[in-house]
Amino acid sequence: MPDRAVVAELERIVGPRSVRLSTSDRLTFASDGLPTHRRLPGIVVFPGTRDELIAVVRVLAAHDIPFVPRGAGTGLSGGALADPDAALVVLTRLNRILEIDPRNRRATVEPGVVNVRLSAAAARYGLHYAPDPSSQTACTIGGNVAENAGGPHCLKYGATTTHILALEVVLSDGRVVTLGSPAGEPWGPDLVGLFVGSEGNFGIATRITVRLTPTPAAIRTLLADFTSLRSAGEAVSAIIASGIVPAALEMMDRSCINAVEDSVYAAGYPRDAAAVLLVELDGMDPAAVEADARGAADLLVRHGARSVRTAADTAERERLWQGRKKAFGAMGRLSRDLVVQDAVVPRSALPDVLESISAIAARYQLVVSNVFHAGDGNLHPNISFDATDAALKARVETASAEIMATCIAAGGTITGEHGVGLDKLRYMPLVFDGDALAAMRAVRQVFDPAERVNPGKVVPVHACREWTGIHRFRS
């Protein structure tokens, strides 16, 4: 916990009510959306304006105090957790939409703006903010930038990085820099692209300029159910290879379907299906969207779908999506703890990988529920368990590592949208060699030489090869 003088300085900037020191207050922020990691921050600070945020960072820099930026805390990698020697800088009060420029299809927001609020504000112009993580009713744009957040519709529209045009950033030493340009063209090397997804390690985005996307005039949402995971996976491959570009292509397995159907989010999914695919086609022309929907439905049936149902109206479409987007919450019914994975595999590997995951679950006698972005090959095998059972917890950890190894062996990677944070730190050496990890660390030190922002995340320092650039730049 910082000394009294530092606390007083911070209180002068943000006001006493926006500095939290009590254990009960700090416990509120001890975990993020992934409850398997817990860290108690030394102090929690809530700046209310951009200037307050910059002043806070400068005070922390002057006293050499590490800090962790945090949005709504919905992350799923233990990324926004701070140790007792660090400050947690919570950005939820920086929640202003500063500008919507419909003519140029862009908006500028503060980092604490909730994702879905931006789309709601842009709706009157026929525009929306395309990245739609499942937590979009709570998560913030700043957090989305830090994690390069995805979401179901990123299959067609791209993840967060595709939609960020420019950033104003406060670096760890309190300097403020503007990256990119208003139109999104890099001004020099693409530092916006480098910053997005850096998980808070390069600084805090204070202002974010995003691209807004025209809201499609026509949407078709299909629900296909399958009697085997393999045939559902094969149908995904067939759609992707066909040239049809769905806006979203999601899969849920039986365990997930039943968790949703048992919850208040029940969407009418067939409980006896081995898997369902939620396929959405959209575009500006109804006839073209209808043609794509017919093509997709045909492929689904040809690859074994027992039935393909089209949402009859907006209400049904929203119900089908609510079931999907709240699936993680629904899994809370299955057990008190949940491991959420986020590996990505080549789409053609899905059938084999899904079978391997089922075999691993059976071998370790675990409940694994799959709900994921099948069109991107982005898996979320979720293991429900009770962490107070030490033997069970050990089995979960071993099974998790086996699932990850299976995905990597299939040509995949360890995270598609949740980020590395603390949770996947141990897996980084499985996908990057010492030189690549050392390069990442060296890049981080260009932005944050003392590694004070969100320390201990993303790059496992022990695995870095020696990198002359680090020492050269620091000296």
Add this chain to the structure above:
Amino acid sequence: MNGVLEKVRALLGSDAVLDPGAQGVAPRIAPPTPEAVALLLRTATAEHWKVRVEGAGSWQPADAPADLALTTRRLDQVEAVEPQDLVATAQAGIGWDRLRQQLAERGVWVALDPPGLAGRSLGSILASATSGPLRLGLGPVRDHLLGVTAITGDGRVVTSGGQVVKNVAGYDLTRLQVGGFGAFGVIVRAHVRLRALPRADQTLLLEGTREDLSRAADDLREAGLAPAALELLSPALARHAGWVLAVRCAGSAAQVEAEEALLRTAGGGRFAPLGPEESHAFWQRAAEALALRPVTLRLAGLPDATDDLLDLLQHQLGDEWISASPALGAVRWSGETTGERLRHLRRTLAALEVPLTLERGPWSVRKAVGVFGAYREGVGPLVTGLRQTFDPASTLVVPVHTDE
């Protein structure tokens, strides 16, 4: 000179020496593998050699002073094509035309139409992030890249990204290499995102004054037309008497049909369709022409300022060859100019928050004004730090810093 050649021959064998050079002309070395590139750059750094990096040699003039020229032209293999997954892996020295052909044989393509000659190397396109008209509907270069392997200036092999379409493992170093103009290493291998070849692909043209066509482009955008490309070309570039607004619709038959119908309505039936061969020739000619004049640059402002940018360009640099995407605010200019004029233009643009990237030009101009010019406040030290990280001895000759 001889010392360099001898060491390179000892290191990589005589076969790697494509051209021994001469007085004032650097030897041209073509390493056969990524590992050989790494070995060569490690040695170059140890020996304090300066290295100019080239691809096919068809885009940037080969005039930057260096102790040797490293060409990637022998790194020309397509290592993997996975049509089922819509990803491919190719070495950076492969020509764009050969890559396209090999992909087309499998029914897929990289949905880019970069400026330059047909045989321009993949690595050159990636390093300079030179997107073409298709950037409007199908995204700029960076959207099509899943990962790269790059060799740093001191010979380290750094991989980033991978062969999957979604990936947030670690920092996105791929984005540093795309458009880095080689300042952070030599790209030797790339994983690219593919699309199925469009079932239908139709180009339509409208000729007129620039003002009329700008209005027409606005009207189309307002009407909800979202084509693959909507490009405004100057008369010299389009080889027409007037300016040309070119619309390219590509995708499923139903989608293209719908876009053509919208074009007929919103465009007042004035757009003339091109046949498939005419269409291919039109776009290829425009792309190739942008590599023929001495200087090519790009700038990007807000879409509603495109007209102002075009006025400014015409006023300060002249009409020359211009290709602009009014819906994006992106403009590419090619012609003859001087470093002094570019400096002046950059200063004007900086006040409008519009970056100017010098894509190609004679070394004298590139050296004088730099690829990027002055950075925004506070960004220069970051770029310097990154450059020192990836090329600690400044082995790679890249004009990313200027005296501006």
